[in-house]
Amino acid sequence: MVCLGNICRSPLAEGILKQKITEHNLDWEVSSAGTGYWHIGNPPDERSIAVALKHGIDIQSQRAEKLKPKDLQYYDLIFAMDASNYRNILSYATSEEEREKVDLVMNLADPGRNQKVPDPYYNDDGFEEVYQMLNRACDALIQKYKDAPSS
Numbered sequence: 001m002v003c004l005g006n007i008c009r010s011p012l013a014e015g016i017l018k019q020k021i022t023e024h025n026l027d028w029e030v031s032s033a034g035t036g037y038w039h040i041g042n043p044p045d046e047r048s049i050a051v052a053l054k055h056g057i058d059i060q061s062q063r064a065e066k067l068k069p070k071d072l073q074y075y076d077l078i079f080a081m082d083a084s085n086y087r088n089i090l091s092y093a094t095s096e097e098e099r100e101k102v103d104l105v106m107n108l109a110d111p112g113r114n115q116k117v118p119d120p121y122y123n124d125d126g127f128e129e130v131y132q133m134l135n136r137a138c139d140a141l142i143q144k145y146k147d148a149p150s151s
């Protein structure tokens with residue numbers, strides 16, 4: 001799960017998806033990262049921590065990381081929050097196989113609509129909407145892949 005700073009949107013996506021993976025007894029590895037370096041090593045934004053806790057998810061132990069080129073080799077699927085993240089992720093791709101792993105996260109819930117998850121950094125009221133969008137996308141991700149054979 002990839003956003004810009006890895007402190008607002010993608011830590012929420014990681015926390016939500018990890019909770020659903022546990023609920024569904026799946027053996028998936030999930031991580032999140034940012035395309036920017038500013039917040040490396042920092043915990044999630046306190047507003048993301050609060051909205052996650054409100055929904056029963058603890059994301060306080062996460063620490064921000066920057067996306068690495070080798071992440072595109074290692075992970076099977078890579079989801080961007082918005083078009084800018086999407087372009088930045090693709091700039092690391094070295095093959096068609098890697099490019100095909102990347103999509104906008106909301107295309108899971110609403111295929112082909114290319115909706116973004118809005119950056120809530122400058123909008124205190126935006127975090128609940130981000131949570132709801134990501135919850136929907138993660139539900140769709142579980143439904144789409146839960147019966148896929150593991151690699």
Ligand code: 4NP
Nearest residue numbers: 003004005006007008009121
């Ligand atoms: P995120 O939000 O990409 O969802 O983690 C942001 C966090 C920090 C900044 C921008 C967006 N920033 O400009 O520092």
